[in-house]
Amino acid sequence: MLDVRTALSVGEIAQRSGVTVATLHFYESKGLIQAYRSAGNQRRYSRNTLRRVAIIKIAKRAGIPLADIKRAFDALPANRALTAEDWSNLSTAWRDLLTTRIDSLSQLRDQLDSCIGCGCLSMGECPLRNPDDTLAGQGAGAVLLEG
Template sequence: MSDAAGISIGYLAERTGLAVSAIRYYEAQGLISPWRNAGGQRRFMRADIRRLSFVMIAQQFGFTLPEIREHLAALPGNRTPTPEDWAEISLSFRQHLDQRIETLQKLRDNLDGCIGCGCLSLPKCKLYNPEDRAHSKGSGPRYLMGDRPAPQSSI
């Protein structure tokens, strides 16, 4: 298969292990950009094999499709990442993964206790989150997300 002629969606599916419907979905999401040949068939760049592999790996890291599209759009000419590009992207991935690891460790370490959600449904919450003070820091499990409770005054 020559690069000028492009590759078929079937060949792309075979090489990536993705279903044809998944490839069409990724196309609709703007992650790959095929063209149509004279017969109206979709044709893809060989680099799309690596682009879709990148998408699958990034999804396993927990990135959303809009985040993945943003990384791919930053590449010149919609090309596959070079080693230099990957080094830059991987720094962002590392920061994202470090945050997820920290959150998972906090969750693991606090499974048997209050996670600071502000629900006041446990008697323990009256000690850790009196009057739902965690809510003032924002939505969600604030203490699990890194916020700390305000020091309580002694009576």
């Protein structure tokens, strides 16, 4: 339960976390953070919200989608501060995703000079987007492998 003596307003959370009030409302609408209503029907947040917002900012900077952040938060207790162990579990779960992304970007960097930049990316020579010209059967033009 929220301790009304230590609850923070949306403006206080925004100022202390470095995000806008609109961003906090958006995070709340996505279920990433939770506000309570005061007797005057104003949003109030527990101090634990500051740590959740900090984790959201870190995860977003690492390219973790908000849906993945929400899934991770859903596995944690909502009414207590996140612990170092919680952070360890979150970072471990995201490590594989980040490693895959880093490997993909490294491959792109290393092979980018061989790309002629034509835009069609359906040439048999393009190891970045169309290995072995697998998209040729779908017709000419830019056809992406990712769906």
